[in-house]
Amino acid sequence: MKYSAKAFLDLKGKTPVTMLTAYTTPVAKSLEQAGIPIILVGDSVGMVEMGMDSTRTVTIEHMCYHVSAVRRGAPNTHIIGDMPYNTDNNPATALKNARLLLDAGADSIKLEGPKYDVISYLRKNAVEVVGHSGLTPQTASSFKQVGKSKADAERVLEEARGIAAAGAFMLVLEHIPKELAKSITDAIPIPTIGIGAGNLCDGQVLVINDAIGMGDRWPPFSKQYAYVGKSIVEAVAQFRAEVEQRKFPE
DSSP: OOOOHHHHHHHTTTSOEEEEEOOSHHHHHHHHHTTOSEEEEOTTHHHHTSOOSOGGGOOHHHHHHHHHHHHHHOTTSEEEEEOOTTSSSSHHHHHHHHHHHHHHTOSEEEOOSOOHHHHHHHHHTTOOEEEEEESOTTTOSSOSOSOOSHHHHHHHHHHHHHHHHHTOSEEEEESOOHHHHHHHHHHSSSOEEEESSOSOSSEEEEOHHHHTTOSSOOOTTOOOSOOHHHHHHHHHHHHHHHHHTTOSOO
């Protein structure tokens, strides 16, 4: 069963929401089979799959490609399409690009920062929106934790309130203190999804490559539930050896 935006709103304070990113059909299929209720096709694809140094070079065409791939793998899962850098810098531009993601297969879109006018305009045009506050990689000058000082914590809290008031149905909170995440979760009526924000949010999200150990460098707030990268090295090394020894094909 595909969850609607309203269904996620109804889960707040009741059932924690599990979210993972996905970028390809086979991974999306595995997530759907595991019962993951919501998949984020994040612009993190640029760094973890495409080898880019930043998410800022990801384009709307890249995102549409990966959203469509994930939709083919997970036809019955709610999919969020991430809005790339500078594709949501005004309401009209945001609506044009949001519709491209929806046409590619997304059920909702995610954008970073306190773009209240954009969120409100998208909602008026029937686009479901997920907000993102705390550390916002598209505009951050560093990846240090956000909201540690009293003034910065108040800023993030007010951003969260504004994003919810503008009409978002969910809010990602990235790399902020656990206590601040709890305050925001208690203060707004929409589910909060934490990533590096402690365990008191309404749900949690991880980048799939971090969760399955695909690679060799992971954020300090991630957790590796497998080490798929090592398994790939071992498998292909065995294949190479069998080819060189003429054991494959047998």
